[in-house]
Amino acid sequence: MPIQSECRNRIANLQRQLERKELDGALVIYPIDLYYFAATRQNGMLWVPQSGEPLLLIRKSLTRARQESCITELRPFPSSRELSGLLGRPGQKVGVTFDVLPAAQLDYLKKVLPEREFVDISGINRNLRAVKSALEVARIRHAGEQLSKVFAQVPDFYTPGMRELDLAAEFESRSRKLGSEGYVRMRAYNQELFQGLLVSGGSANQPGFFDGAVTGCGLSAASPHGASTAVIAPNLPLMVDYTAVHDGYIVDMTRIFVPGNIHPEVQHAFDTALKIQRQVTAALRPGAVASELFDLACGIAAEAGLGDCFMGVPGEQAKFVGHGVGLELDEMPVLAKGFDVPLQENQTIAIEPKFLLAGHGVVGIENTWAVGPEGGIRLSPADDAIVTLPT
Amino acid sequence: MPIQSECRNRIANLQRQLERKELDGALVIYPIDLYYFAATRQNGMLWVPQSGEPLLLIRKSLTRARQESCITELRPFPSSRELSGLLGRPGQKVGVTFDVLPAAQLDYLKKVLPEREFVDISGINRNLRAVKSALEVARIRHAGEQLSKVFAQVPDFYTPGMRELDLAAEFESRSRKLGSEGYVRMRAYNQELFQGLLVSGGSANQPGFFDGAVTGCGLSAASPHGASTAVIAPNLPLMVDYTAVHDGYIVDMTRIFVPGNIHPEVQHAFDTALKIQRQVTAALRPGAVASELFDLACGIAAEAGLGDCFMGVPGEQAKFVGHGVGLELDEMPVLAKGFDVPLQENQTIAIEPKFLLAGHGVVGIENTWAVGPEGGIRLSPADDAIVTLPT
The missing domain is CATH 3.40.350.10 (Creatinase/prolidase N-terminal domain)
Incomplete structure (x- = not known):
């Protein structure tokens, strides 16, 4: 064995x-x-x-x-x-x-x-x-393949007028049937996550305990993260940031859906997120310094005129652009300010450039990668593009 | 407020x-x-x-x-x-x-x-x-009412040939849409639960880490509890032991479904579980001693000739018949051997007499109750009876 x-x-x-x-x-x-x-x-x-x-x-x-x-x-x-x-x-x-x-x-x-x-x-x-074996990378890749199938099905099960919670429940149910174990482990004392965050339009601006760019409203003060009972808003970005867990291994992905029309500001921020993903993952090699990859991401955001809404609303910006993922959602390394450590081959990292746009909500991308000699090896294959949904 | x-x-x-x-x-x-x-x-x-x-x-x-x-x-x-x-x-x-x-x-x-x-x-x-206010009891009752609706719908979404996982996913999705927050908190260091345990026939005999009568096979050694990919077996009991979480408050319920025919041994054990529920909850008053209610339950099980399969297979029997429930699934008091403490009004307790029947699986009942001056006040209204499903 x-x-x-x-x-x-x-x-x-x-x-x-x-x-x-x-x-x-x-x-x-x-x-x-x-x-x-x-x-x-x-x-x-x-x-x-x-x-x-x-x-x-x-x-x-x-x-x-x-x-x-x-x-x-x-x-x-x-x-x-x-x-x-x-x-x-x-x-x-x-x-x-x-x-x-x-x-x-x-x-x-x-x-x-x-x-x-x-x-x-x-x-x-x-x-x-933090450093995975070939078997561990394969398990995360398997989780990424399964979760990608669910992302691809969203247009099939989305219907206009759905609440965030309804779409979350449909998403979770399909992910479970494909074998996700559901229970997402986090190591940090004050963190917890129920499968993922599904956040439409203005819900993205509700700040929260969660150590990420976005928390969502959630269902109550006892569970103040993720989907709420708000109806998914037309013409605003809907962020689906979800995990799947297979054999204990977590994959973490985010895709953006827009019911209706994509506003040019939304598209510009999304294109910038893709540019960050492209450049950061190209540099995802052994020896690259974690904090420098965060600096790289911040530089691209600033250059696009989006520095003050990168990874959070002004004043509440998260100081990272990626985090280790494996048996727990918050593993090492973190691509963050202060993490002046060199990456190692086969570390697995979720990279999630996101922008909080006033009047729109959250826009970004997230995939899970392995650090490889030629740059990041992608473990979550779903297409990156924004998907428009009917209104 | x-x-x-x-x-x-x-x-x-x-x-x-x-x-x-x-x-x-x-x-x-x-x-x-x-x-x-x-x-x-x-x-x-x-x-x-x-x-x-x-x-x-x-x-x-x-x-x-x-x-x-x-x-x-x-x-x-x-x-x-x-x-x-x-x-x-x-x-x-x-x-x-x-x-x-x-x-x-x-x-x-x-x-x-x-x-x-x-x-x-x-x-x-x-x-x-452990001692709840009127507001807290009302919140658990609300969770019980919502979860009862999902239990009542099982015959509508069960189809023969489903895997445990498929039915679990459908159940969870409906519970979520009714507002369950999903994330089940447990205080014990070595315990965790993803929403509930859905266990058919022989799956009930797989022992596990979970501190209950039944753990289930789960999906992997990393998540070894609850639903598996096994097909739900005809003519054997299917245990659906699930929580719902509303405003942080957990309700805990179990119902038995049988696709096909109910074997007389299954019915006998189920009737005994109901008898235990009746007598234990009638005694669920301030001043009653927790361990004596466990003794009462064991006595009824023994009298019915089911003492050696009460709360587990012979040799692995759990030594309790109920547990406090509230913001966490494993609150005080526990109706267990050694808990020689008097109950107090408005403690909320899930009472779950269960039998592990060789060749059949698990049979039992679980509802959540408040300790009241006239005996237990029921917070989970769904009908108790075994429900037969098509084969």
């Missing part, structure tokens, strides 16, 4: 980092991290010593973890008393991901694994996860 | 608990907790001193928080340097919810708020949230 050699590689990479940081081992607990390193997302804990065989302890379901996992040392979760004897020994330094491990869980670990020093390996984990 | 007096009450209740525990204040950060106490789920932090006015600091979006929140002292998030001067003072004891606060966030708080002692108030928060 290819997944077994995958997991072996991933664990070997982690062990190399543990050695470099002089850590004796790592405990992998967060569900999607467990899936990455052990090929199962059951409820349990993976112990990865600096060298030697990892040990997977499962609370629920042991049966299912045995079916799925690539880890051969696999046992039912032991009593708290037994745990310390199984996972290294007192005096050791143990890595855990402080970015997602609740304080109560860390207190529990300190109790059941006494005399260890726990060290944050969030950065190590994010950097390992 | 009623939400303003709601939030005032909620904050006053929290302040009473802070006083009782001799804490000087609490920091509310987790998005859904912020929504509960401040009526907005923007990205920020609410400071609740033991007495006096709370202060809401917002990272993004300040504009939206101002539109939504009931908190009058509302400011843009200050610099780390200013923070300490705004939130109490050195030497104070500050409550935070360790159950969901990442260790990295706690480290950040310790840095920007030096010389405070941070104390876990997860239990206080959960207990406050």
